[in-house]
Amino acid sequence: MTGGTSGIGLGLALRLHEAGNKVVVAGRRKELLDETTAQHPGIDALVLDVADPDSIARASAAVAASHPGLNVLVNNAGIMVREHLLDPAGLTVAEDHVTVNLLGTIRMAYAFLPLLVGKGDAVVMNVTSTAALLPCRSERSMPRAR
Numbered sequence: 802m803t804g805g806t807s808g809i810g811l812g813l814a815l816r817l818h819e820a821g822n823k824v825v826v827a828g829r830r831k832e833l834l835d836e837t838t839a840q841h842p843g844i845d846a847l848v849l850d851v852a853d854p855d856s857i858a859r860a861s862a863a864v865a866a867s868h869p870g871l872n873v874l875v876n877n878a879g880i881m882v883r884e885h886l887l888d889p890a891g892l893t894v895a896e897d898h899v900t901v902n903l904l905g906t907i908r909m910a911y912a913f914l915p916l917l918v919g920k921g922d923a924v925v926m927n928v929t930s931t932a933a934l935l936p937c938r939s940e941r942s943m944p945r946a947r
Contacts (some may be wrong), residue, residue: 802815802824803875803876803905803909804877806833806837809826810928813928818843818924825864826845826846827846827847827860828850828878834846847864848860849878851901852901858912861909861916864913873925874909874917874925874929875926876910876912876925876928878900879905881898881919913925921928
């Protein structure tokens with residue numbers, strides 16, 4: 802479960818764990834991972850940054866070794882930072898959105914599909930937010946309609 806240390810990711814991880822599944826939460830911040838595993842015995846944790854291809858490769862190798870029965874990948878990690886389209890610095894924010902939300906999900910699928918192939922009950926689940934479908938509008942970033 803990428804992005805499994807807070808919000809929807811943590812909620813899904815806990816529900817899956819309570820239903821009897823072995824769950825591995827993944828995230829960038831080791832302190833949050835340690836807190837999650839301490840508060841919820843039986844859940845494993847893995848440091849992972851979906852924006853970093855090397856981190857994804859390390860995570861895939863670690864999971865292949867520690868959890869060879871893996872049959873579900875939940876791509877939940879994502880960011881949603883306000884962009885100001887009239888501010889040139891907003892381009893970096895847009896690029897970060899693509900790197901994390903799109904390329905991160907694609908790279909995770911490529912890295913983990915070899916672990917899932919051949920398992921009849923394998924699933925890749927991608928989580929998103931309805932906020933991804935709505936434009937952010939602010940006085941500063943968008944001109945007012947007349």
